Amino acid sequence: MGGSGSRGAACLPAETTSFVGRRHEVAEAKRILSVSRLLTLTGVGGVGKTRLAVRVAEQLLRAFADGVWLVSLAPLQDQALVPYAVADVLGIRDETDRDPLAVLVEHLREQQLLLVLDNCEHLLDACVRLVGTVLTQAVEVRVVATSRHRLCLLGEYLLEVQPLPVPKREELARGVAAAKRFPALELFANRAAAVVPGFAITAENLEAVARLCSRLDGLPLAIELAAVQMRILQVDQLVERLDDRYRLLAGGNRAALPRHQTLRSTVDWSYDLCTPREQLVWALLSVFAGSADLSAAEAVCAGEDVERVDVLDVVSELVDKSILVAVADGSSIRYRLLSSLRDYGLEKLNELGKAPTVRGRLRDYYLRLAEEYERQWFGPRQLEIIAHLRAEQDNLRAAFDFCLTTPGEARLGLKLVGTLWFYWSCCVLRFEVRHWLRNLALCEGVKPRGAPAKAQWASGVVSLIHSRSAAVLQADDRSGRPVPEQADPPVISLADIVSDRSDLMSFAVLGRVELACSLVFRSSPERAVQLCAEALAVCEAYGEQWARSYLLRTLAMAYWAMGEFDSATTHARDCLRLEYVVHSPQGLSRTLDVLAAIAIGQGAAERAAVLLGASDKIWHRISRGQSTAQQQTGRIRVSERRARKTLGDRGFERAFQRGLTLSTDEAVAYSLQERSEAPSRGAPQETTARAASSGLTPRERQVAELVAQGLTDKQIASALVIAQRTAEGHVQRILVKLGLTNRTQVAVWLTSTDPPGERPQPR
Known part of the structure; x- marks a missing residue:
């Protein structure tokens, strides 16, 4: 059992500048996606493939019940990380x-969504494998890829993204109003303003503007890069300087300059207009x-x-100068280079001979940051950290990549992996921590020990806690399986732990949680x-929440x-009131499972079933394979x-x-209230419940709603970007x-107004 994903979910970047032109391309992309499941947008760098893909995805949001999702692959260098990156975004x-x-x-496999893979060209083999596998086995998924090269997969449609139209000389004679309708001129005017x-x-x-855009x-x-120079130059001066640069580059033959070289020359020009310090910082x-x-x-x-x-x-x-893009991120500002400008900066950095030194400096910074955050982890800043x-995340991967590809640096890479044990465990990034530990250890020919072993220990003990808790909740007897009386292993007092060793305090608490789960399992609650x-x-x-959530859940279970x-309910609800748990799908789902078991013990079977539905919806969204595996092995919760x-x-x-049908907030609110009625969400949610119990698929539920609206x-x-016969x-x-x-x-x-689950009779 499981719930459908959130309808119309979107993981797309907010536009910081206006979108100009591309009406024909947007319409053509939507048409192609109505008859094909794979569209690749190709074109030279800087032509606007990413912006076009995002705009198409935005306009198709309502057509995909499980949303549209953008995965930026530009920051990745390792082919093996492609499936990790997609899973992380989803x-x-x-x-x-x-x-x-x-x-x-x-x-x-059960999702009906649009996946946008941006910047595939440098990871082509991994992208081909992923897209080919997904399209073969997940029939309701469509993919838009942006790449300078086609994927060469069966059923792939190509849409070459052309530069923006520029008016010819005879078209300029029609006047300003007519010329301003050309997207290239509109873009320049917008950015210059x-x-x-x-x-x-x-x-x-x-x-002059038309000649500039034509150049x-x-x-x-x-x-856009040229428009920024309007701060210091007039349009005529911009054209004159570009003409001089192109004559030198093309030997006087303007037609000999290919489009990719046009962009290169413009970036060169922007670089030359920077001061030496700006050039260096760019690199x-x-x-x-x-x-x-x-x-x-x-x-x-x-x-x-x-x-x-x-x-x-x-x-x-x-x-x-539009070299860097500033993006607000909560209370701070973050800065990034566009992909083409980052590639250019890396080239200049290599020319300076500074690349290894600066990449090492980046790794050292994140190692210091990880060590500082590890010291602060057992405290009130966990959500902020x-x-x-x-x-x-992308910069951490760059630091690991440096350690993996640079001789003699793997040991520090292993240290960074281990120091971030709390991050891997808290965010459930098992895929990635295994990847880095395995490859860095192989690179050095060493076994993880010391700091790297922390990541393995934390992952192992958390897995033990989860497996023991699940075993208790699946047992017919509330107290698990009886075993002979055993003496508890020695447990060090937490007061004896050095106060500034946050890692030791966290490990000591987790060790107690694991032992407590074992005691409940062994009938010693x-x-x-x-x-x-x-x-x-x-x-x-200490104001700590992560380990506390495990303690409260274990106490509720005991x-x-x-x-x-009553005591069990109090501790489970205290767990739900932690801000960390509300932001942790796994923690929230497990707490709902415990509350369902408690409800059964109190004789509230209907409430237990509602809580189980809310829990399964969360699991189905974040780890469908895991819940399916539990069902296939017959491990059904006693509450069910x-x-x-x-x-x-x-x-x-x-x-x-x-x-x-409950959202996350509604599930939490329902769990914290005393009465057993699930919150009413109105007709649309009741309709969804009726449709789900009648056997309609998510796509069929969409179609039924449109039929009810009178659509042909x-x-x-x-509306759904599908063929009419479909x-x-x-x-x-x-x-x-x-x-x-x-x-x-x-x-x-x-x-x-039939109750949910009632099948209407034919009339």
């Missing part, structure tokens, strides 16, 4: 040791695979040629409660096993067995479906499944 948090591509495909307020295309400057071949990135910042905050920029750029206090001024100048490290008491007090005193349901026995299959499914098969096909087939299957004979009855059925 929020997949698998806790098994299976192949990441297999986990990804299993997750996508951002640096010269009030700038507009007039009869006086029309010819730049209509390439959007080149036009230094290129070692960041993703965005960077000011602290990171200062740490990497400050050296013999740039003072730390000067970095902010230089960064600000590069932002003003995790949010910052998530923002630094009273001893488990005693074991957790001191640890809980310490966590509360009191449940003892039959003290008993709820079914009390309510009957029909009653259980009704309550379970109500749980599936052709209109449905257009829409007709969906309608016929809906009628058969519901036992209806016409479209009007579908509308009546959707708006009926």
